[in-house]
Amino acid sequence: MDLQSTETNNTLIITVNEARIDASAAIRFKDSMRALTESGPAKAVLDLSQVTFVDSSGLGAIVASMKQLRSGQQLDLAGLTPDVAKVFRLTRMDSVFVIHDSIESMTRQAAG
């Protein structure tokens, strides 16, 4: 799974460089997320702005990525495209995550 991570202001930003988190990507996604979050900052944000499709397996893998965090660690989401936002809304998983409009709006808020 093509995930890219950068650390700014004590926040780990993980960018998904693929268009789909679906059944065939779910396990690779979860494993890559574990590798990226098992050390490093207590706050991580998953940038989904390039992801246009998430199915229930992909949704489950994103939830699993939060459940496998270290104690006290946090995972937010950012940049949900319309169809992805809809899956979170229909399943009420939008109430489980802190969701930012974009990485830019989140860092601007933190700076302001």
Next chain:
Amino acid sequence: MAHRFSLSETATESGVRRLLSKGRARLVAAHVPASWLGTIELVWAEALNNIAEHAYAGLEPGKVHIDVAIEEFGVSARIRDRGRPLPGLEVPVAQLPESACPVESLPEGGFGWFLINDLCESVIYQRQNGENQLSLIIHPKEHTA
């Protein structure tokens, strides 16, 4: 008159991806509104994933077929496979998994049939001559944004 097309693939994860990609291209070519595509692809993905993961679980993956009719108000699809029947020969009761709970108890699955039932106007399952037939009618206008 409805525009119709049919597609087939092997019911594996990569086969499902190919089928969804071809299906989306056919919908676009038939001028289905762009705002419908996400809902249609999600419903088909959930139904096809169920077949790859459950109907053919432990079996040699067989074929899955989809017969699509595009109408003015929506899209109907009949999905057929020769895997195991649905338990109880019926569409599973699909309640939304509980989300108001501690992080460690959050659901990681169980959303598939909920999404299918929630997004479809009609969901009908039949087992005939060793074949699973799932008919899904989507009226996407009721579900845009």
